[in-house]
Amino acid sequence: MANFFLDNKDIQFQLQHPLMRKIVELKERGFAEKDMYDTAPKNFEDAMDNYRRVMEIAGEVSADLIAANAEGVDLEKPKVVDDHVVYASGTRQNLDAITAAGLGGITLPRKYNGLNFPLVCFVMANEMVARADAGFENLWGLQDCAETLNEFGSEELKMKYLPRVAEGATWAMTLTEPDAGSDLGAVMLKAHYDEKQGTWLLNGVKRFITNGDGDISLVLARTEEGTKDARGLSMLVYDRKSMCHKVRRIEDKFGIKGSPTCELVFTNAPAELVGDRKMGLIKYVMALMNAARLGIGAQSIGLCEAAYREGLRYANERAQFGKTIINFPAVYEMLNNMKARIAAGRALLYETTRFVEIYKIYDHISHERDLTAEERTEMKFYSRLADAFTPMQKLFLSEYANSIAYDSLQIHGGSGYMKDYPIERIVRDARITNIYEGTSQLQVVAAINHVTKGTYLSQIEAYESEVFAPEFEASTFAPIRAQLAAMKAQFVEMVARVEEIESAHKGEGFKDFHARRLVETAGHIAMTWTLAKEAAVAPEDYTLQLKTFVRIAEAEIARAHAAVTASTWDDIALYRTILED
């Protein structure tokens, strides 16, 4: 009886974070529902006990069933039969078990049959499921679409669709089209209001839709005839039961093969408007994307964990030259670097989750009553942090999933290249994480404004002002604090230089040219701090990772700093010569 919750004390640690008290208090509205529902917690300890117990089930289902099915699902793959998707048999089993375990609707309010758990628990469950099978997580994790409906849908729509999540309804985020990928403003699928039937009807084609044949779909469609940009797009909810869509094909992918990526044709498909017309892309898809990006962070860390454990196991089993290969510096250094990046990445992921969480809960409360001035300030504060850290964590975590899977396969040597070990599947599955829900390059675009507007810098300064235990300062942190100060100085210098050159040329491009270096520098500093905060609380568990990670961060920042310092405006012209090739 393996268990991905019980065997992972780093996840359990995240559940103990001091902010949880505030989060639970807010999420439960001061335990207002304790006498209304027999499942509602009566106090903070009772709530935490619920989370632990339920996460333990998620850990058990992930380890015992989903992980065991992963290889079979990867081989069998979903199929199209009579214009609709038939999941691989293991996928069906996973869905049935996870629904029977009551893990649907983790964050939804109780009145919609949800568990009303914090987002932290949803991220955690996704992390465990992804460690078992990232392809299945891709499909199951789409239930975060329900949160978008919960945020923007009418009460009528919510009552109609949200309770189905607990019963196992799967979701789809039906956005992209052949000519509208990263540029969603170009979406052409048409929705027109049919007066006779009293409903919106969808007509057109969607492409690259994860779980496109899911039970409930949020569809981005052009409701305003004659428009060509984002302002003509609205979001609609489509119920699979109407069966006015066909799956034309399932893409043959490199990884996450169990998750059907569909090309869909809608023909006079009835759908209901979510929120206001014309706000589809501008507001709702942005919210949807941000939630999904957190989901990819969770998926990525799950992949990291799986890859690291496979690498560690192999390094301990495989003997060459008379000893197990973990004894060779080249191997143990790799494993150390993997472990440190996982610790720092997870710290960043859950830190971001808490920012998003507090902001979202306040947002919901603001629809129930007026917020106090203090609450409004707090909501704004966390909303800004959520905005800044969501693309940041997606960028780092997805790149880590790739690099850690790559290193783990490397440790396996030739055997890792064969289908005999799970690591080759993990490498394939990881490859999508830094592409979908916005490529790494697009995460940088979303994050760069927070470099220039100072969001990251002010948060780094907030970390600096936190007081750690004197023993930890003295024994471990004093030199790291000095390193962090030097890294921050480099960051400030880089930003100043880029801004100076950018403004001197009144041109566009220099900031964009160095954007990734700037965002990653801020990220390396922020991750070192979030990890340091954990090491300060649990030095026995995180000091080694902190000491390793600060070296990684220092080296990466030195490289970025050198590149920016050496760079002049002429670089733009120099690098653009490639356009003439």
Add this chain to the structure above:
Amino acid sequence: MKEIFKIVVLAKQVPDTRNVGKDAMTPEGTVNRAALPAIFNPEDLNALEAALRIKDTFPGSTVTVLSMGPHRAAEVIRDAMFRGADGGVLLTDRKFAGADTLATSYALSCAAKKLAPDMIIAGRQAIDGDTAQVGAQVAEKLGWPQVTYAEEILGLEGGKMTIKRRLENGIEVVESPLPVVVTVNGSAADCRPQNARRIMKYKHALIPTEAAACPGTLSAELSAKHDYLQIVEWGADAVDPDPSQLGLEGSPTKVKKIENVVFQIKESKCLSCSDDEINTLITELIETHTIG
């Protein structure tokens, strides 16, 4: 007509014997339960699943878990409630202590008489004793028909149950009138997982002895307030038994010793999961008298 069944599932909390160490036995020759983690006997989970499937098919049916053991055995009843059981009865009394399969079966049959179910479903055997005697003896003591080695309950109609049995040389489908005792094989469907909502609802369910041991706690307070949070606790007197058939006095069996048998690999063979290959293997093993 809508049919509703009252189902009793026999469940045992057992020491996890998958890793038996030196201190697995007490000097008195009984199993040292303190030295091993306590778990839900695996085949009793298969039995619970079979019962819950009947409840799924015939809504309104009830599944009551009956267990005998020390107070902490209430844990298996809670576990069963988290998976879908409606409630449970724990037989617990010093007078039951030291019971072998005979005395256990007697005590369980007394409790079963009081519960008067339409059927009793139990695991084939418990991993601490591996006797497979309790289910069968309960049926004998009640004078009910028994169906052993059940893999699946195929149907329930007109007061009759149809059962698929998994035997050494194949499968057999039998029919039995109700009430009946069914013992279920490990090859039957795995039990459904614990359910998040049920955990939150039932985690404060206690037997009275547990509630008395933690006065003032949230669990004790809630358990006192809600009937569904009260697990029934019966002492020997509650089931009106013949005292001479209980506990050590009613137990002719004594354990001599326990050994952990390690199978050594002599010859290995790779098989696919197809029924054909597995059937071929079974035939071969029967022919070579390895099994059967």
